[in-house]
Amino acid sequence: MVREKCEFWEKKLRECGLRLTRQRKEILRVLIKTNGPLNAREIFSELTSSEDFLELSTVYRNLQAFSKRGLIREIDLGTGEKYFELNTGDHHHHLICMGCGEVLPLGCPLRHLEKDLSRETNYSIIDHRLNVYGVCPTCQEK
């Protein structure tokens, strides 16, 4: 199943006009196996075993390249670093635990907002970002 997903995303990557390098395969693999947002350093850390070494700057360059082509989506969790997750096309937000940093996907409660807002302000609405911050049940016990 993971293999299939890898092939799916590698195909997408090729369709974007990007070459399929060892480093890109590995970055994709990490993004696939983790469900949820990752930053450059986290991806890099997953890949520092000697056999699949790659430069941190390569991770940054590729996250930028993937993001520009819509393969991944940039996520701002409000921590200062840029996070990314595979762009599966389903619009959602994130619920972030302020204790342990766990991130839960969150359905969008704002489906109707953009139309209303467009009418009120005459802005053409392009996008919105919502983060919700809380404390997860486990962290509440501590």
Place this chain on the structure above:
Amino acid sequence: MVREKCEFWEKKLRECGLRLTRQRKEILRVLIKTNGPLNAREIFSELTSSEDFLELSTVYRNLQAFSKRGLIREIDLGTGEKYFELNTGDHHHHLICMGCGEVLPLGCPLRHLEKDLSRETNYSIIDHRLNVYGVCPTCQEK
């Protein structure tokens, strides 16, 4: 009116246990006269005329101090820098023009979300951040 507001915020600052220095007065003044979020460099730029010079690091240090004491509120517009605005206590969000960067305050459409979400996830919900991105009427014409 501006003078009254300045006195109000200077009093608040003193009540937080902070000393009222020339630099802090000036930073407050800029925050008061601008309605909307500002970052450290913008505040600094407003104050580089010879008579009211201050160090950029002083701006950073004070924004941090004010923020910690709840005088101002940190705003993340998704641009990479930290923005701040006076904490007037009214909970709101921001509509940001992707053309010119204009920022409009936005009433909160999520009043009921936190209770529902708390029930569904067992998280205790602390806060949320919402940004809406669009293009303002002026920028649409270009």
Place this chain on the structure above:
DNA sequence: CTTCCTCTTGCAAATGGTTTGCATTTACAG
């Protein structure tokens, strides 16, 4: 009004995330 202690500032250097220049290596179209 003066003194003293503590908080604050200026200055310069460090930090952390991210980007960039350049020579070398690699994917892959032909």
Place this chain on the structure above:
DNA sequence: CTGTAAATGCAAACCATTTGCAAGAGGAAG
């Protein structure tokens, strides 16, 4: 298999922000 454009490694630069330290300045107490 070969040539070429794209990608990588490496090191240095960048930019917002933070920090250490000595000098300076609020303001409470006298």
